[in-house]
Amino acid sequence: MIRAFRANARDHRATILVAALSAAFGVALLACTNILGAYIGATQLGEHGSVQLALLLVAGVFFVIAAYVGAVVTTNTVATIIAGRVRTIALLRLLGSTARDQRRAVAGEGFVAGTIGAAAGGAAAAALSLLAVRLFTLAGVLPDVPYPVLTPSLLVPVVVVIATTWLASWAGGRRVLTVTPLEALGAAQEPPARSVRRPGRLAASLLLLVPGLALLVFGLLLGLGVFAGSRIDLLIVLGFLAVLVALVGGVLSFTGIVLAAPFFLPAILRATGLLLGRGAAGRLAAANASRNPERSSRTAIGLVIGVTLITMFVVASETWLHVIRVAAAAEPGMYAGAEEVLTVAMIVFTVLVGFSAVIAAVGVVNSLSLSVLQRARELGLLRALGFTAAQVKRMILAESAQLTVAAVLTGLVLGTAYGWIGAESLLGSIPGGGLLPPVVPLPFLIAVVAATAALAVCASIAPTRRATRVAPVAALAVD
Structure with missing residues (x-):
């Protein structure tokens, strides 16, 4: 396991970074929850245990989201790595290794990477949380009361991240099972579109999507107090239950969307690409989305996750x-000081949710970089057929542009829906509340479009430059 990791350590730098960020997020989140609990306990709202319980619930929801994002990013990263290792894996198969052995080796590499990253990230977050509390207390930002920062519960995120990284590596390595020994004689290739869009994948996505949507609706109705009548005590209990139900529904439905991505994202990417330009580079960029649906959807879903995550949080908080x-x-008379406490909590969670955004960004950068580098033969063939280096760069830039538009449109719709349901399921039944429309600030829309475009373009610049510097003959000889 460790020997295999050492041999492929460079491939797992992104996995280690994602695991470190995920563990740091979880540890910091629990530490900040303990701090906020002590802070609220020193205010008038501390008399109501339901406020602190709601805080714990929200913290748990954020950690589950971060762990889920990390798992999806790791799965995509491992799948991208495997796509570039097909010929090596096939050669090992030809020499007698089984597909299960190779998949276990990939999962073992993920376990080692997850352990290294989670331990480093968790330790760093614990130390920084302790330091931050001390500084804020000395500066008068926080009242001078005991804060339980370092608790045994901080080990939970570390263990969870290690487990999810291992499981994500196992899931991402499923491509190994389809590699045949004969592929050792040719170059590594993505599976054809018909093998990716198989009926079984669509059925699996629907089995997750339909119950997930049903749970989201049920959680929304619970949160609005539809089943509680006028009983205040029952409204509180159902409000907490509604968030958990909506969380499960969100995870199931989004997983179904991720599985179904090769069925709808390439079409969105192709349509976007055709709108962006009619030149040879633009048309080829649009065609690439349909020609390699797994690669295009795998790259796009990373951006979709990032936009959905940030949109969900902003819409929920607003x-x-x-x-x-x-x-x-x-x-x-019922909400004296509530907005102040909620604003402080949102400021803290805004900083913490940045971890999840960075996790998604790491996955996007890694997927885009590996995807471009693994297409060296394809780009070399285009150069041999007459494409100039500038045309190849324009093609990659067009692909980045269509990724941006498709991801922003998809992520904004999903994030707004998830954020609104989350907010209403938690607070929809409070006295004086009710069913209100989602709040989406215009400055956020501008910022998310600009940030997504910059990320997609910047992530493809360096690998594109490296790929176009290679002579066409040398590129065609790359395995």
């Missing part, structure tokens, strides 16, 4: 504040 303001206007 909708939470809106619900509290509406409720406070209707019931002025």
Whole structure:
């Protein structure tokens, strides 16, 4: 296991970084939850245990989201790595190794990478959390009360990240099972479109998507108090239950969307590409999305995850504040200090959710970089057929542009829906609240479009430069 990891350590730098960020996020999240709990305990709202329970619930939701994002990013990263190792794996198969042995080796590499990253990230986050509390207390930002920062519970995120990284590596290595020894005689290739869009994949995605959507609707109805009548105690219990139900529904439905990505994302990418330009480079960029649906959807889904995540958080937090303001206007005496505490909590969670955004960004950069580098033969063939280096760069730039547009459109729709359901399921039944529309600030829309475009373009510049510097004959000789 360790020997295999050492031999392929460079391939797993992104996996280690994702594991470190995920573990750091979880440890920092638990530490900040303990700090906020002590802070709220020193205020008037501390008399209500339901506030602290809601805080723990929200923290748990954020950690599950971060762990899920890390798992999806790791799965895509491993799948991208395997796509570039097909010929090596096939050669090992030809020499007598079985597909299961190779898949176990890949999962073992993921376990080692996850352990290294999770241990480093968890330790760093614990130390920084302890230091931050001390500094904020000395500066007067936080009241001078005991804060339980370092607790045994901080080990939970580390263990969870190691487990999810191993499972994600196992899932991402499923491509190994389809590699045949005969592929050792040729170059590594992506599977054809018909093998990716098989009926079994569509059926699996629907089995996750349909129940997930049903749970999302059920969680929304629970959060709105439809089944509680006028009983306040039951409204509180159902509010907490609604968030858990909506969380499970969100994970199931989004997993179904990820599985179904090769069926719909290439079409969106192709349509976007055709709108962006009619030149040879633009048309070829649009055609690449349909020619390699697994590669294009795998790259695009990383951007979709990032946009969905940020949109979900922004919409949820803005909708939470809106619900509290509406409720406070209707019931002025019930929410004294609520908006202030919620604002402080949102500031803390805003910093923490940046970890998840960085996790998704790491996956996008890694997938784009590996995807371009693994296409050296394809780019070399285009150069041999008469494409100039500038045309190849324009083609890659066009692909990045269509990725940006498709990811932003898809992510904004999904993130708005998930964020609104999350906000309403948690606070929809509070006195004075109710069913309110989602709040999507315009500055955020501008920022997310600009950030996504910059990420997609910047991630493809360096590998494209490296690929186009290679002579066409040398590129065609790359395995």
